[in-house]
Amino acid sequence: MSKLSESLKSGKFVITSEVGPPKGINIEPCLEETKHFGEKVTAINVTDIQSAVMRVGSLATCIKLKERGYEPIMQVVCRDRNRLSLQSELLNAAVFGIENVLCLTGDHQSLGDHPQSKGVFDLDAVQLIATAKRLMEGKDLSGNKLNGNPNFFLGGVVSPGLDPSELQIMKMEKKVQAGAQFIQTQAIYELDKFCQFMDKVKHLNIPILAGIIILKSVGMAKFMNENIAGVYVPEPLIKEMKETKDKQAKGVEIAARIIREIKPYCQGIHIMPLGWGHLVPEIIKQAGL
Numbered sequence: 001m002s003k004l005s006e007s008l009k010s011g012k013f014v015i016t017s018e019v020g021p022p023k024g025i026n027i028e029p030c031l032e033e034t035k036h037f038g039e040k041v042t043a044i045n046v047t048d049i050q051s052a053v054m055r056v057g058s059l060a061t062c063i064k065l066k067e068r069g070y071e072p073i074m075q076v077v078c079r080d081r082n083r084l085s086l087q088s089e090l091l092n093a094a095v096f097g098i099e100n101v102l103c104l105t106g107d108h109q110s111l112g113d114h115p116q117s118k119g120v121f122d123l124d125a126v127q128l129i130a131t132a133k134r135l136m137e138g139k140d141l142s143g144n145k146l147n148g149n150p151n152f153f154l155g156g157v158v159s160p161g162l163d164p165s166e167l168q169i170m171k172m173e174k175k176v177q178a179g180a181q182f183i184q185t186q187a188i189y190e191l192d193k194f195c196q197f198m199d200k201v202k203h204l205n206i207p208i209l210a211g212i213i214i215l216k217s218v219g220m221a222k223f224m225n226e227n228i229a230g231v232y233v234p235e236p237l238i239k240e241m242k243e244t245k246d247k248q249a250k251g252v253e254i255a256a257r258i259i260r261e262i263k264p265y266c267q268g269i270h271i272m273p274l275g276w277g278h279l280v281p282e283i284i285k286q287a288g289l
Contacts, residue, residue: 002099003071004043005153008182008207014268015289016073016184016209017280018045019065021056027064033277034070040284043100045184045270048075052112059089063096073155074098077106082122083131083141090132094150102155102184103128103175126174129154133179156180158208159230160197161190168230169200176204184270187213187224189233191261198265207267212259214251214276214283218242252279256286263287 007014017037019030034044044065048058062072074093081089093101105125109117123131131141138149156175162168172183188194188210198208213231215221218241221233237254244250259269271280 001151002043002153004073004100005181007042008267011267013263013289014207014209015041015271015284016043016045016268017041017271017273017277018047019061019277020047020050020274021058021061023053023055025056027056027061030061031064031068033273033275034065034068036277037070037280040281041271042268043071043073045073045102045272046075048077048104048106049080049112050107052079052107052109052114054112054114059093059096059098062093062098066097071100072098073100073102075102075104076128077104078121078123078125078128079106079109079119082120086123086128087131087135087140090135090152091150094135094152099151100153100155101132102157103132103180104157125156126171126178129156129175129180130178136179153182154180155182155184157184157186159186160188160194161186161232162230165193165197165200168197172201173204176206180206182206183208185209185211186228186230187211187272188258188262189231189237191258194262195265209268209270210259210262210266211270211272212255212283213272213274214255214279215241216251216274216276217247248276248279251276252282252286255283259283259287259289263289 019033022030046058046061058075062074065072103125109119132152132154135150138146158168158172221238224231273280
C-alpha cells in the first residue's frame with residue numbers, strides 16, 4: 001500500500017506537491033526542486049506532457065524520484081496513446097513499484113507546441129480509471145488474464161469552479177464508480193464556490209486534495225482567468241498582486257491564506273508551484289500545517 005493511500009485512509013491531512021519534467025534529458029534541475037519538499041509532502045505528482053508541450057514523460061521521472069526515496073504520483077493522459085499503449089504504460093509503472101496513478105484525459109494538442117500532432121483520445125479519463133481497475137483485477141480490456149496483477153491507488157481530477165457544477169459532480173461520480181480512490185482538484189481561488197461544491201459531493205465519501213497554484217504575477221492571474229476553464233482569480237486577489245512590491249512573498253501569503261480557509265472542507269492539498277518549489281515549505285509553514 002502506498003504512503004499516500006495509508007495517509008488518506010488514516011484520516012491524516014495530506015500535503016502533496018508537483019514537478020514538471022524538462023524539455024530535454026537534463027532532468028537534474030527537476031529532481032533538485034524536490035529537495036525543497038523534503039518530508040513535508042507525502043507524495044510528488046509528476047505531470048504527463050503537461051499542456052501538450054513535448055517533454056520527458058511522467059514514468060521516467062517517477063522512476064528517478066522513486067530511486068531517490070520519494071513517493072511519486074504518476075499522471076497518465078489519454079491524449080497521446082491508444083488503449084494498448086495505455087495499458088502497457090500502467091503495467092510498466094507497476095513493474096517499477098509505482099502505485100499512485102492520476103488519470104486525466106489531457107489538454108488538446110492544439111494548445112501545445114506541436115499543434116499539428118494527431119490526438120488519440122481512444123479512452124477518456126473515466127474509462128482509463130476503469131481500465132486500471134480492471135488490470136488490478138487481473139484482466140486486460142479484452143478480457144485476457146494477466147500474469148501478475150498491478151496494485152494501484154487511483155486518482156481522478158475535478159474542477160469545482162467550472163460551471164455548471166452539476167456536470168462536474170456527474171463526472172466525479174462516474175470516476176468514483178469507475179474506481180477512483182482519491183480526487184485532486186483544479187486550482188482554488190474562489191473559496192465560497194469551492195466550499196459549496198464540497199458540500200454537494202459529501203455523498204461520494206472520497207478523499208479530495210484541493211489544488212493550490214502559487215500566484216506569480218497579475219499577468220499570470222489574468223492569463224488563467226482568460227485561458228484555463230474552471231479557474232478564476234477574483235479581482236481583490238489581483239489587486240493585492242498589483243499593489244505588492246514582493247510578488248513571491250504575496251504569492252506565498254495568498255496560497256497559505258487559501259489553505260487555512262479551505263482546510264476544514266477537504267482531506268488534503270496539492271500545491272502546484274510551477275517552478276517555485278523552494279516556496280513550498282514556507283507556504284506550509286504559514287498555513288499552519
